[in-house]
Amino acid sequence: MLHLRNKLSSSAPDPRPLPSQERIKNLNDFHTYAVYKYTSRGLFERHKLLLSLQMCTKILQTVNQLNVEEFQFFMRGGSVLDHSAQPSNPDRSWMSEEAWDNITELDDLQNFKGIASSLEGAVSEWEAWYRNPTPETAELPGAQPHEPACARKVP
Helix, strand or coil: CHHHHHHHHCCCCCCCCCCHHHHHHHHHHHHHHHHHHHHHHCCCHHHHHHHHHHHHHHHHHHCCCCCHHHHHHHHHCCCCCCHHHCCCCCCCCCCCHHHHHHHHHHCCCHHHCCHHHHHHHCHHHHHHHHHCCCCCCCCCCCCCCCCHHHHCCCC
16 A cells, blocks of 8 residues: 555656556555545544454455355354254353354354354364464364365454
């Protein structure tokens, strides 16, 4: 973005015409940066990160690189309306009912199908992963070679 800002603010015009797609991309990049810069001027520091998140998610959504259903789930969580149809919590000693509700609702998303049954089948391994001080670097328990979606990171 800095390169683009310097390029657009230089006094000498570039004699080479840009292809229209590249020019459009440059204009969009510049205006995105300008909107962030001028909007963030009026915000408190603690709100600037929220502005960045909102702008990034909208950009990713526009170019179809953000699964909106997954994003909304991670922002709001899941809610179980009928607990009678839900499998019971496999281990209440370390997993709250709210966490189990979220896992069973996460299981409904296409990219996370089977996570609840994986947890039910390997409770002690999942608990060890849960208690790991750095679970983001540890391998997910019960991850199968044909199930890379459970292990993928949210963009």
